[in-house]
Amino acid sequence: xxxxxxxxxxxxxxxxxxxxxxxxxxxxxxxxxxxxxxxxxxxxxxxxxxxxxxxxxxxxxxxxxxxxxxxxxxxxxxxxxxxxxxxxxxxxxxxxxxxxxxxxxxxxxxxxxxxxxxxxxxxxxxxxxxxxxxxxxxxxxxxxxxxxxxxxxxxxxxxxxxxxxxxxxxxxxxxxxxxxxxxxxxxxxxxxxxxxxxxxxxxxxxxxxxxxxxxxxxxxxxxxxxxxxxxxxxxxxxxxxxxxxxxxxxxxxxxxxxxxxxxxxxxxxxxxxxxxxxxxxxxxxxxxxxxxxxxxxxxxxxxxxxxxxxxxxxxxxxxxxxxxxxxxxxxxxxxxxxxxxxxxxxxxxxxxxxxxxxxxxxxxxxxxxxxxxxxxxxxxxxxxxxxxxxxxxxxxxxxxxxxxxxxxxxxxxxxxxxxxxxxxxxxxxxxxxxxxxxxxxxxxxxxxxxxxxxxx
Numbered sequence: 001x002x003x004x005x006x007x008x009x010x011x012x013x014x015x016x017x018x019x020x021x022x023x024x025x026x027x028x029x030x031x032x033x034x035x036x037x038x039x040x041x042x043x044x045x046x047x048x049x050x051x052x053x054x055x056x057x058x059x060x061x062x063x064x065x066x067x068x069x070x071x072x073x074x075x076x077x078x079x080x081x082x083x084x085x086x087x088x089x090x091x092x093x094x095x096x097x098x099x100x101x102x103x104x105x106x107x108x109x110x111x112x113x114x115x116x117x118x119x120x121x122x123x124x125x126x127x128x129x130x131x132x133x134x135x136x137x138x139x140x141x142x143x144x145x146x147x148x149x150x151x152x153x154x155x156x157x158x159x160x161x162x163x164x165x166x167x168x169x170x171x172x173x174x175x176x177x178x179x180x181x182x183x184x185x186x187x188x189x190x191x192x193x194x195x196x197x198x199x200x201x202x203x204x205x206x207x208x209x210x211x212x213x214x215x216x217x218x219x220x221x222x223x224x225x226x227x228x229x230x231x232x233x234x235x236x237x238x239x240x241x242x243x244x245x246x247x248x249x250x251x252x253x254x255x256x257x258x259x260x261x262x263x264x265x266x267x268x269x270x271x272x273x274x275x276x277x278x279x280x281x282x283x284x285x286x287x288x289x290x291x292x293x294x295x296x297x298x299x300x301x302x303x304x305x306x307x308x309x310x311x312x313x314x315x316x317x318x319x320x321x322x323x324x325x326x327x328x329x330x331x332x333x334x335x336x337x338x339x340x341x342x343x344x345x346x347x348x349x350x351x352x353x354x355x356x357x358x359x360x361x362x363x364x365x366x367x368x369x370x371x372x373x374x375x376x377x378x379x380x381x382x383x384x385x386x387x388x389x390x391x392x393x394x395x396x397x398x399x400x401x402x403x404x405x406x407x408x409x410x411x412x413x414x415x416x417x418x419x420x421x422x423x424x425x426x427x428x429x430x431x432x433x434x435x436x437x438x439x440x441x442x443x444x445x446x447x448x449x450x451x452x453x454x455x456x
Contacts, residue, residue, distance in 0.1 A: 014116040015044040015045075016116065017048065017111070017117070018037075019108070019128060020121050021050070021097055021123040021124055022058070022096040023054065023058070024057055024282075025144060025367055027058055027061060028061070031061065032248035032250065033248055036248065038069060045069075046073040046075050046111075048108065050100045051079060052079070054092050057345060060345070077104075077108065079096070079103055091186075091193075097197055100124060104124055112137060118140070119140045119142050121141075122143045122201055125201040126200040126201045130207070138210075139208055140210045141205065142214070143212065144366060145391065146215055146220060146394050147213050147223040148178075148223040148394050151174075151226055152172055153201070154227070154233060154234070155173070156198060156202050157202045157234050159172075172232060173231035174229060174231035175231075176222070184198075185385065185386070185411045205233075206234060206235050206239060209240060209241075210241045211239075213227075213243070213246070214245060214247070215247075217244055247374050250374070263342075264340055264344075264346055265350070268307065268354045274355070275304075275305050275358060276304075276305045276306060276307055277307075277425060278307050278360045279295075280309040280346075280360075280368065281382075281384060282311070286311045287384070292310075293327075294415055295418070295421060297418030298419065299335070299421070300331065300422075302421070303422075304338075304429060306335075306338075306340075307341075308340070309342055309346055310323060310327070310343050311343070323343060352372055358429070359428060360372050360377050362379050362381060363382060363383060363384045366391055369391055369394075369400075373400055378402075379401030379402070381401050388409070389409065
């Protein structure tokens with residue numbers, strides 16, 4: 001007969017501490033992982049929250065997450081003011097990363113007593129891994145973007161060491177060439193704060209106990225295989241175990257739905273099946289005014305029904321302009337009836353699952369792409385920033401969308417004209433219609449269940 005000590009040990013749930021970083025692109029996958037670990041894998045989960053958050057969207061999401069998952073512990077870490085001279089003019093999210101990196105080794109250890117493992121965001125890898133090693137605590141890194149982008153992340157320090165004249169395209173072993181034009185813009189400046197973080201984190205990865213990537217094997221077979229072989233490592237042949245844990249399932253919180261306006265759902269319900277083009281460029285960046293004007297002109301000229309989520313500023317707390325001011329006089333009146341335009345937060349996973357949605361014009365943030373894949377909605381890729389060109393390549397090669405590679409992104413000269421936007425939207429819509437009629441499939445795209453890799 002088992003002793004009381006044996007029964008207590010058997011009943012103990014492992015305690016996992018999750019440490020995300022700033023931005024919904026990082027926070028949302030950590031939330032999904034937290035839900036999976038807590039509800040599916042019976043773990044006690046603690047989530048670290050760095051305060052203040054950069055955006056109000058993050059604050060609202062965290063409030064909803066903890067309300068929906070009361071068993072999860074919240075570990076608040078208050079950051080010092082981001083007023084150091086070195087942060088002057090820096091991207092607010094990169095400055096937040098750096099403040100979090102500096103605070104983690106000082107403030108987090110006392111909160112880790114009794115933890116069985118730590119899962120840290122990639123942006124904190126170079127400080128979280130050595131801290132966990134000193135505490136003899138297993139440390140895993142969650143990479144919230146594609147395996148192809150992670151291969152560049154891991155290989156980039158070696159690429160810089162081998163490069164001359166400032167570096168060029170990266171020939172990532174086992175993956176192939178990633179052109180310099182697809183690198184995150186900040187990586188073209190060795191002195192940029194993000195570049196320094198990127199290189200430091202990349203060099204630290206060999207000391208992690210494992211890497212979790214939000215993808216599945218069938219979507220990126222070459223990149224996943226190269227990672228598992230250790231081809232991309234700064235120590236050739238040595239790399240921690242790599243687990244593909246995607247697609248991490250989106251989670252929907254009742255509290256969030258109660259705050260969000262319901263009118264877009266009612267509007268979608270009134271539209272024909274697969275007739276709506278959903279347009280969103282994510283929560284991280286805003287289009288330049290001239291490009292915003294041309295996008296509006298293109299959507300209007302396309303003649304398509306569309307749901308457009310407009311973002312007017314990098315940080316949503318600073319976004320005070322009205323839709324009329326952003327989109328020009330008369331635009332909303334001219335598209336009334338066949339379009340809905342909003343600045344409010346929408347539950348994107350629910351939008352993409354709606355039968356009225358037939359295409360997604362996306363910036364190619366990885367969360368957005370995985371939600372589109374899970375819903376079977378094809379993508380017209382228009383990357384704007386950071387990892388998005390690499391991700392657009394993954395989607396195009398995988399047959400889940402179309403990428404117009406000549407379209408400019410942030411920091412490049414040139415504006416994509418409205419006429420070209422209109423023609424591409426119409427062309428892709430026609431092409432998808434022919435494909436769907438030929439295949440008899442109602443919603444093209446891979447099944448998330450069929451696409452799951454190993455892991456959570």
